[in-house]
Amino acid sequence: MFGEIIPLLTKALGETVYMVALSMAVASIVGIPLGVLLHTTDKGQILENLPLNKIIGSIVNAVRSIPFVILMVAIIPLTRFLVGSSIGTTAAIVPLVIASIPFIGRQVETSLKEVPAGLVEAAQSMGATPAQIVTKVLLPEAMPSIVSQLTTVIIALVGESAMAGAIGGGGLGDLAIRYGYQRFRPEVMIATVVVLIVLVQLVQFCGNTLARHLDKR
Amino acid sequence: MIKISNVEKIYDAPSGKVHALRGINLNIAKGEIYGIIGLSGAGKSTLVRCINMLERPTAGSVIVDGQDMMKLSEDELRGARKNIGMIFQHFNLLTTKTVYDNVAFPLTLTGTPKDKIAKKVEPLLELVGLHDKAKQYPSQLSGGQKQRVGIARALASDPKILLCDEATSALDPQTTKSILSLIRDINKKFALTVVVITHEMQVIKEICDKVAVISDGVIAEKGSVLDVFTNPQHRITREFISVLLSNELPAAFRGNEISSEKVEGALLLLRLNFLGERADDPILAQMIRSIPDVECTMLFGNLDEIHGVPFGRFIVGLSGGESAIQGALNFLSNKEVRVEVIGYVRRNYSAVD
8 A cells, every 4th residue: 555655755855955955045136136126225224215115015015915825817818828727736836936936024024024224234335335245245144034934934934835736736735635535545635745744844944953063143 | 544523423213303403612642542431422422423324414524534435325334334333231242153264254244365365364463462373263252352343344454543332341451451451552553543432431541642522413522531620610510520539528527518618627628630740749749848827637638640640539628717717729720730629527426437
């Protein structure tokens, strides 16, 4: 019996890791700069621009307030346009990325806010440009906190990717629904849940270790 | 070196406009250590930030080393700032970088090659006495060591001016002394112009040549430290000085009624300030000799030094006939001693000092 489950689990785990890793990578590329923009355009910051800050902030809030299941279905036309299909593991990445970008943006913003204003002021007094302040002061100083926050995003992505699986995205969520629930195979359900627990623990452990290693305070 | 003219700063606060600086005029000469003292909220931190445009004045002009700071473009301003080092109350070191990298930071901003950075940073670490801590992180250092890193970092770009914003306010008295003497040393060694912002008169007395007392966004009083200390004009200045030099009467007289008219059985209390060479002259002995009818009791005495100039402060009590006392006052007023008549006060015999 287990001989049959194991290949299923490995394949599903592979799909989940693929979805999470790829969407995390793509979402970070957009989300981290978004977080920097949210922070630096805020009142009293180096690129203060309140109208821009308000507009971006509202968009971020709007996307974040849509429940993931609804977002997933609502953007099916966009998904079809981008990857040519609305079903499958790769298609699932589109809603995962869109949901994660504003999440990462807010998390990074929160981390950057923790950097003492005095450090930015010191860099300004030395003649640093805004770009240098971002890359040499804000991001490095916030890095331990950003790593912790992004760990939270990855864990949220594991959960969301399971939902995406339910609409044909594959992965552990899909396996649990189709085999465990629809075919009345509780042992598959349990095995999937165990794998998910281990996966989340592992992500959290790696995140914590990395954050601690980076933190010199 | 620094010329601040009619500088105004108005902030827009939620509660309305805040007038932080109301027409400040200051001239700071090259190589001088200029102290700006004020209570929190007096505007001193805003004022120092107007020198390197971390705060842009609402009106007025700031000329630093011949450059009109208000007229510079963003890019020119960044260049000008490299000429002005700054150290802070909370040090503001990068926590994720080592001591060495913190000191090297201003140089990395300009893309200085690594070997040149090393040639600059190593002597600076030597200068501030932290050569053995180069690879440590700021969290492993004490407050005084952190400020030394701050000083080395501020000097890395060879500035002509050093701004110190409450640089010793977070340090204990012992460490404060050592940081102040380091600032003095580098002032001499590099002919650096130093602006010191503080709320502690001790700091002013220890290292400053000139001082400006700021209160409610205006300069209440300014001049050489010696003049301001020995002859303060403004109430706020006297308050700052009184922390160091108590103006209270000796306990045996404290709290008793002070009368300008002669009171039977009371002593006429005088506060005497001697300055410079005069502090060594036996003026009181001469007075007693020339006016034998006056009795002179020494109630309080203190000899201090400001920049190597002796500065004596005494409270004496005179008694005797009216003409004798008048004679004594005339005698003193012809000598180089500043006399302040406190008044007739009775001794309180039960008091214990």
